[in-house]
Amino acid sequence: MPHSTERKSADRTSVLAAGALSGKDAIACRGITKRFGTVVANDHIDLTVRYGEVLALLGENGSGKTTLMNMLSGIYHPDEGVILVDGQEAVINSPVDAMNMGIGMIYQHFRLVDVFSAMENIVLGTKEKRLRDKELKEKISEICQSFGLEIQPEKRVYEMSVSEKQTVEILKVLYRGTRILILDEPTAVLTPQETQKLFQILRKMKEQGCAIIIITHKLHEVLEISDRVTILRKGKSIDTVETAGTDEKILTELMVGKAVSLEIDRPPVNHKSPILKVVNLTVKKPDGTKAIDNISFEIRKGEILGVAGVAGSGQKELCEAIAGLMKIDKGAILYEQENIIGKTPAEIIRMGISMSFVPEDRLGMGLVASMDMVENMMLKSYGNGRGPFVDRKPARELANRLVEKLGIVTPGIDTPVRLLSGGNVQKVLLGREIESCPNLLITAYPVRGLDINSSYTIYDLLNEQKKKDVAVIFIGEDLDVLLELSDVIMVLCHGKITGFLDARKASKEQVGLYMTGAFSQEVAQ
Amino acid sequence: MDLLIRFVAAAVAAGTPLLYGTLGEIMTEKAGHLNLGVEGMMSVGACAGFLAGYYTDSFALALLAAFGAAAASALIYGVLTVTLMANQNVTGLTLTIFGIGLSNFIGILALGRSESGTLKLPEGITAQMRGAGIPGLRDIPVAGPLLFSYNAFVYIGIVIAVLLFLYFGRTKSGLNLQAVGHNPGAADAAGIQVTRYKYASILIGGGICGIGGAYCAMIINGGVWVSNNVGGLGWIAVALVIFANWKPLNAIGGSLVFGALRILKFYVPKSVLPLPNAFYDMMPFLITALILVVTSMRKKQNLSLPGNLGNHYFREER
Ligand SMILES: Nc1ncnc2c1ncn2[C@@H]1O[C@H](COP(=O)(O)OP(=O)(O)OP(=O)(O)O)[C@@H](O)[C@H]1O
Ligand SMILES: [Mg+2]
Numbered sequence: 127m128p129h130s131t132e133r134k135s136a137d138r139t140s141v142l143a144a145g146a147l148s149g150k151d152a153i154a155c156r157g158i159t160k161r162f163g164t165v166v167a168n169d170h171i172d173l174t175v176r177y178g179e180v181l182a183l184l185g186e187n188g189s190g191k192t193t194l195m196n197m198l199s200g201i202y203h204p205d206e207g208v209i210l211v212d213g214q215e216a217v218i219n220s221p222v223d224a225m226n227m228g229i230g231m232i233y234q235h236f237r238l239v240d241v242f243s244a245m246e247n248i249v250l251g252t253k254e255k256r257l258r259d260k261e262l263k264e265k266i267s268e269i270c271q272s273f274g275l276e277i278q279p280e281k282r283v284y285e286m287s288v289s290e291k292q293t294v295e296i297l298k299v300l301y302r303g304t305r306i307l308i309l310d311e312p313t314a315v316l317t318p319q320e321t322q323k324l325f326q327i328l329r330k331m332k333e334q335g336c337a338i339i340i341i342t343h344k345l346h347e348v349l350e351i352s353d354r355v356t357i358l359r360k361g362k363s364i365d366t367v368e369t370a371g372t373d374e375k376i377l378t379e380l381m382v383g384k385a386v387s388l389e390i391d392r393p394p395v396n397h398k399s400p401i402l403k404v405v406n407l408t409v410k411k412p413d414g415t416k417a418i419d420n421i422s423f424e425i426r427k428g429e430i431l432g433v434a435g436v437a438g439s440g441q442k443e444l445c446e447a448i449a450g451l452m453k454i455d456k457g458a459i460l461y462e463q464e465n466i467i468g469k470t471p472a473e474i475i476r477m478g479i480s481m482s483f484v485p486e487d488r489l490g491m492g493l494v495a496s497m498d499m500v501e502n503m504m505l506k507s508y509g510n511g512r513g514p515f516v517d518r519k520p521a522r523e524l525a526n527r528l529v530e531k532l533g534i535v536t537p538g539i540d541t542p543v544r545l546l547s548g549g550n551v552q553k554v555l556l557g558r559e560i561e562s563c564p565n566l567l568i569t570a571y572p573v574r575g576l577d578i579n580s581s582y583t584i585y586d587l588l589n590e591q592k593k594k595d596v597a598v599i600f601i602g603e604d605l606d607v608l609l610e611l612s613d614v615i616m617v618l619c620h621g622k623i624t625g626f627l628d629a630r631k632a633s634k635e636q637v638g639l640y641m642t643g644a645f646s647q648e649v650a651q
Numbered sequence: 652m653d654l655l656i657r658f659v660a661a662a663v664a665a666g667t668p669l670l671y672g673t674l675g676e677i678m679t680e681k682a683g684h685l686n687l688g689v690e691g692m693m694s695v696g697a698c699a700g701f702l703a704g705y706y707t708d709s710f711a712l713a714l715l716a717a718f719g720a721a722a723a724s725a726l727i728y729g730v731l732t733v734t735l736m737a738n739q740n741v742t743g744l745t746l747t748i749f750g751i752g753l754s755n756f757i758g759i760l761a762l763g764r765s766e767s768g769t770l771k772l773p774e775g776i777t778a779q780m781r782g783a784g785i786p787g788l789r790d791i792p793v794a795g796p797l798l799f800s801y802n803a804f805v806y807i808g809i810v811i812a813v814l815l816f817l818y819f820g821r822t823k824s825g826l827n828l829q830a831v832g833h834n835p836g837a838a839d840a841a842g843i844q845v846t847r848y849k850y851a852s853i854l855i856g857g858g859i860c861g862i863g864g865a866y867c868a869m870i871i872n873g874g875v876w877v878s879n880n881v882g883g884l885g886w887i888a889v890a891l892v893i894f895a896n897w898k899p900l901n902a903i904g905g906s907l908v909f910g911a912l913r914i915l916k917f918y919v920p921k922s923v924l925p926l927p928n929a930f931y932d933m934m935p936f937l938i939t940a941l942i943l944v945v946t947s948m949r950k951k952q953n954l955s956l957p958g959n960l961g962n963h964y965f966r967e968e969r
Contacts, residue, residue, distance in 0.1 A: 221839055222844075231840070238837050
């Protein structure tokens, strides 16, 4: 039995190499419907992907993209409809079935065994007999070469960066002879450079005749990598368009169902006095190296300070230092003239500083997954009420307000947040932080994984706060957005500040150079 | 010297049931399932092994019965926690209560049917078990009594430990099992039959515990049936798993140490060190607590600890 499957997939690869399948339908979904209780996640969806093409799947948060892909990879089973693989009706009951049909999926949240090495993860669960380490390494490096990947086979997954983990995931599917590759938001956590590397690999796979489905919320990526785009809206497949004949505006309209302005406004700053002053701050990581190295900056009321920098340049430590979550090595943090170093996180919150950090894995970011929205709202506010009993009413009102204001897709405010789609979970978190009426709002990567419409809603919300004289520290990845939204851009590189730029005048290239440390201003202490 | 040899031999004898319990629980926990029913499964194994030995007079059949019956009791746990996704702690505790009760109940029934009013294993099987020290080697001075004088249970236990070590460390299937215990979602996506692995490890783990139970019933009390013959050893085994850091070979040393602690009170004269017996009984647990403190102070990732221990897995859940 295992033998026959192996031979089959080997045949397929050779067929692929000849390019014989190119242009033929790899997968065709016909009228796929999936319900979770009362939620219809997928409503009679049609979708086709061919060999030798990249299909982008586009849709707002909660429109059912992940659900649909999970049915192709055997995680869920459709309630209605048929899936054709290579023109034949297929029943995909488990990931094994999907694998045997040559379908491989890279999930929104990686599925790797942390304590295993890259190599062990790659061969995990394959049916052939155990290879010796040397042979295996050769086989892996062969694949790496033909697709332009880089990997350290012995490295354990928990020591890897996100992008390395993704490489392992890709190798995992390539090793199994995958011809149909599904990637669920692979770029959400990658730096632009890493994204380019990934796209190179995808192009190589496409050349070799693979069919690729990619989910991403970044429209410029859709335009860059895909051949066709299928758009989902509220669980229905709306349209499929050729990428060549479309642009960001058309795609957004199809996705949202109405015209959306992709402009960000920038109200002027009226205040002179700083609300927060950071002086010669140094923070060390647990391993003793400096995460933040002697930085000084200030931010005024009603100002948005954009922080740019390659991931891991000290952004996280900066957030946590201000929020009181991290031990400070040297320096001072003055909030309204008062040094807040040594205060507990609770005291700092009470002073009006709110911090929200969306980590790379996007899980565990200050919400309790098994609690519903109301309870998650109360996590931050239950201390306010008097007496030993909690008052749910304000929290319920807040939850309802957020659902309406941010367009959170949820069956109800009593549904555990873990059941919401990735993007919607994030909206719950951000909404709560913004609604706590802070004077200083620190937000890191707030639009990671958010659809374009929600991203703009978030930008508007930040601007609204700005107009209320709230100071905002905005740590972002997308330089275009940073330049459009912020008043001042502070660039971090290896824990040091390489420059302050006036966002109204600076160019993207300039910021990029400061980010790599190629440029550096003498920063006044 | 002689006293020391006797002490070591006694420690081995006291540690052997612990070794089985620990190995069985390691096997179970490697699949990510915390089974607190070790005490219960050992009791079931004790009863089945003893009675099979009593009626058939065959050591092999006694072992088989102990393994099978305990595995069957583990199946209850498996169905509840794997398929029905019940809470593992509650299910395990219940299994303990159930197992002890069932074992005592059947024991009393059997006692009632026997004419003498006691149950004592027949001569044949006693000889098979006792005489199992390795002839020839047994008589070498010092090394003989230290290494080659034990009953068959001891050697079988060590063989199982070595086999488990090889299985976890050297085989593909062992790697798959550990993947299931660490991250069932990843294992599932990689094409591993998660449910099948979980059941297999729970059943085999339960069976191994059962043999440890048989030791309690058949050896400790000189081949005479008494109620509650496992007497809390199952709980110490659960702690020993942590002490052994989920490694089968460590379990051998660990059970020897804990076995020694259990009998220490008989070897330290009260005139030298006037400590109450309860102090010695407390030691295994105190040491486990200390080990826990030490291991959690080390910052490094613990590779042996199954990362997903205690959580159920349902593919469609998120
Ligand atoms: N296992 C589940 N149980 C209950 N509801 C679910 C489950 N999985 C998905 N849903 C619901 O189905 C809908 C679609 O979710 P899905 O994750 O497919 O969205 P998505 O398009 O991937 O969104 P995002 O871009 O935010 O990742 C959501 O409303 C979600 O709450
Ligand atoms: Mg999704």
